[in-house]
Amino acid sequence: MSEAVLGIIGGSGIYDLPGLTELREERIASPWGEASDALRIGRMGQTKVVFLARHGRGHVLPPSEINYRANIDVMKRAGVTDLVSLSACGSYKSELYPGLFVLVDQFVDRTAKRVSSFFGKGCVAHVSLAHPVGPALQARIAEAATAEDLPFVRNGTLVTMEGPQFSTYAESLTYKSLGYDLIGMTAMPEAKLAREAEITYATVAMVTDFDCWHPEQHSVDVASVVAVLHENAEKARRLVARLAADFPAERELCPAGSHNALDNAIITPAEFRDPALMAKLDAVAGRVLSA
Numbered sequence: 001m002s003e004a005v006l007g008i009i010g011g012s013g014i015y016d017l018p019g020l021t022e023l024r025e026e027r028i029a030s031p032w033g034e035a036s037d038a039l040r041i042g043r044m045g046q047t048k049v050v051f052l053a054r055h056g057r058g059h060v061l062p063p064s065e066i067n068y069r070a071n072i073d074v075m076k077r078a079g080v081t082d083l084v085s086l087s088a089c090g091s092y093k094s095e096l097y098p099g100l101f102v103l104v105d106q107f108v109d110r111t112a113k114r115v116s117s118f119f120g121k122g123c124v125a126h127v128s129l130a131h132p133v134g135p136a137l138q139a140r141i142a143e144a145a146t147a148e149d150l151p152f153v154r155n156g157t158l159v160t161m162e163g164p165q166f167s168t169y170a171e172s173l174t175y176k177s178l179g180y181d182l183i184g185m186t187a188m189p190e191a192k193l194a195r196e197a198e199i200t201y202a203t204v205a206m207v208t209d210f211d212c213w214h215p216e217q218h219s220v221d222v223a224s225v226v227a228v229l230h231e232n233a234e235k236a237r238r239l240v241a242r243l244a245a246d247f248p249a250e251r252e253l254c255p256a257g258s259h260n261a262l263d264n265a266i267i268t269p270a271e272f273r274d275p276a277l278m279a280k281l282d283a284v285a286g287r288v289l290s291a
């Protein structure tokens with residue numbers, strides 16, 4: 001296996017990652033367009049770490065205008081093997097309270113305006129997304145959270161809405177009654193694209209609010225999300241530092257198959273593939289296309 005490289009995508013409230021040594025900034029060109037920001041590449045302990053601010057520095061990109069394909073492509077080009085998303089989320093369960101970290105294991109995609117695949121006309125592929133989170137990566141995050149004494153729970157289902165408006169009361173009750181645990185605006189298509197790029201993915205959902213279903217809590221607004229995020233940001237940085245310090249040198253095999261997700265996924269025979277699309281897929285699908 002290859003060198004393990006830990007990628008971190010910082011969401012709302014997390015626009016940089018203090019503590020990186022040998023730090024350099026790099027704006028990697030992508031055939032998929034502009035990534036949200038320059039990558040910050042450095043080391044934490046022995047581990048190479050690559051950081052990207054999802055909404056850009058200054059939070060200039062709304063969820064629908066993030067170029068998710070470019071973000072994942074530049075992470076792949078930077079060598080990232082394992083990607084952790086730090087994401088502010090609303091909660092549908094009383095026991096999932098603001099300040100808690102939830103290591104989600106499932107996603108529901110309710111977005112409507114986003115391109116959610118690197119593949120398409122000229123090269124069709126269908127990867128498995130049954131288990132979108134890498135269990136071994138999730139277990140390492142859990143160990144780091146335990147070591148740092150951070151409140152967290154394992155597993156949960158995160159629904160991704162298009163936004164940018166928060167949900168209506170009726171939508172909030174619907175998602176709650178469907179059994180979803182959390183809501184955000186960015187996990188999809190990020191998780192789908194990471195799987196296509198054979199990057200192991202995990203989300204740390206940082207609970208910031210109870211959306212608008214809770215009879216005793218006021219409806220979510222940006223001010224309350226930001227207030228919780230200020231407290232969460234420091235905890236998230238401690239989590240990442242511990243995760244990186246204990247990270248293996250070599251990429252681990254992913255029990256969910258993210259390290260070889262493309263092995264049997266591409267259905268278009270080589271002679272029918274579009275050369276222009278093939279060129280764009282050089283990074284995300286390079287392992288199988290060059291075989």
Ligand SMILES: CSC[C@H]1O[C@H](OP(=O)(O)O)[C@H](O)[C@@H]1O
Pocket residue numbers: 010011012013054055063086087088089163184185186187222225
């Ligand atoms: C500022 S509240 C809504 C905003 O926060 C979350 O962002 P991220 O997932 O990048 O932390 C949510 O998805 C919305 O984009």
Ligand SMILES: Nc1ncnc2[nH]cnc12
Pocket residue numbers: 088089090091161166167183184185208209210211212220225
């Ligand atoms: N209630 C909520 N809905 C959607 N995205 C969020 N991010 C943080 N809280 C949220």
